[in-house]
Amino acid sequence: MISSSSDVAVSLDGLGKKFRLTHDRNWTLKATMLAGHRTRYEEFWALRDLSLEVEHGQTFGIIGGNGSGKSTLLKVLAGILRPDEGAATVDGRLSALLELGAGFHPELTGRENVYLNGAILGFTAREIRRRFDDIVGFAELDRFIDEPVRNYSSGMYVRLGFSVAIHVEPEVLLVDEVLAVGDLTFQKRCLDRFAQLKAEGRTIIVVSHDLDMVGWLCDRTAWIQQGALQAVGPSSKVIDRFAIGADPTATTVDAGDEGRPAFERLSPDDLVKSVALIDPNGHPTDAVGSGRKISIRVRYDGQAAGEPVTVALGLYRADGTHVASINSGATTRGIARSDRAPDGEAAGELVEVDYVVSALPVQPGTYELSVALHDASMRRVLERHTHILRFEVSPTGIDPQNGLVALGGTWEAR
């Protein structure tokens, strides 16, 4: 469908873009004359030394914190900003969804604006006429298309803008966080449309803060921070790294006792003495296969707690998504008490409990565990350790899978 001589759709070669932070911009001719062309300004590199390639047909995510240069990069790709260093080349017809309905004129009708916006995006009138019904249908604005757009709700406005841009049939589509708008139904239809464009072999570059969406939609992802490339690779890996890197607690990452990275070190005064993953053979581990058996072992000082406790575990994905919480409810309530031997001598102040998962039902990725001890009635928190343990869930099986949970199903030919 998309034919091209080269495989590379978008290529950045040592790209740099600087802005001038002017302290007192000479907005008038007189001021410039008097200052003798010496406007005082600071240079600020929004992007520096950025090199990467996106292949045709790939869906590529760009993630990074606010002010990291993501949007500047899209504007350079879209040709709105000119690079100061290096080069950005795009192979094929390009459409940029930087702001929906940016070219709309409020006094004109929806119909007139469709033609206007289409022309701005590089369409001929005939091309728009051919797609007009599709555009209006997708935006669900059939009844309002001859109304001036100033009477549109913001949702209608955005839907029409999206619909025009998406029907341009670009070979390379740039999308900047535009899915944050519109209601859920519309968002879903947008995603469906992206999936369709993807299936048609078009190249899509998405800038988003929505890591789930990037992970779901994009084959590869680049993480940009302060205008520099931090990581590029398969989406799930880069997103995991970004989620960890962006986590302020991660700055204190150090090796745990068993060489395992632990965010939070336990102090000797803590009730919780250790938290570990135990493989089916009874050995501590820091990785587990998706769908495999694993135990989470918590040891705590039952004596010091002085009362029966409830153990609670929280499982989070590295990007912070809450996967599951479990608490021992009734199970451990009696443990501390029973460990107190009838003779009064506390032979085992240390209580050890295992939470045994027979088949870990999560997708591959990096996960974090938090542990809390509550009183038996769960009204008080005795101690809480967030991010006490980080571990990898590795892929198992041969068929690719994605998402949050591992369904654990099997394919059977019939």
Next chain:
Amino acid sequence: MLNRLAGSLQIDLLVNLTLRDLRSKYKRSALGWTWSVLNPLVAVVVYSAVFSVFLRIQPTTGDPSGLRSYAVFLLVTLLPWQFHVTSLTEATRSITANGPLITKIWFPRWVLPTSAVLARFLTLLVEMAVLLLLIAVLEGHFAFTWIPVVLMLMALQLLFTVGLALMVSAANVYFRDVQHFLGVALAPWMFLTPILYPLNMVPADREFLGIGYRTLYQLNPMVSWAEAYRNALYDLRFPSAERWLAIVVATVVVLTVGFRIFRRLEPRMAEEV
């Protein structure tokens, strides 16, 4: 081949942006397009009263038409002049006013000032047609055979104005003074162009730094257009070769320089706008 030419000239985009300007101009006004006729009408009444009745400026007698009418004498130059003023005023702001568009979508920026001029040009076409009919009916003055000459002059004026529009619109992105300066400059420019009075009222026997007043005066390219329009529509004769030469040279120079300046200033427009 033809398609590619249409593509590089951005015909579709120009048409759409021009239509946008025309359609949105009189939206939500009761009189609508009547305003664009009222405007020159009021001007011609006021100018005729002041310059013809109070100041007693005599229009030249049309040669060979023999016509002596201040209103016609005035209108045939006033309409092109008003096109000149309004196009430049609107084109100057065309890029700064479309800031949101410039920073969000890439498209050739020159179409913005050009479409602003084109929108006004379509208005001028209508006004000129109305003018020709009016002077035929009211004055019994038939200038229809000179339409091809007038169209030629108008086409050249369009290109000339586009050249100027490119300069001022690009410069205005960097210095907002341009739009104010233009407001100040256009009034004296009008009085230094033979619109309200005939060219022969400019003294030919006085000199400034050794150059005759009238020679200096004619450095203003708009003088050539005013005289040429008047030749075709008032005198009913073909403008002289010198006029044509001045007009063509002014058009080529201004359009070339305009495009050069625009190209230079274009890359950083999205940052400065």
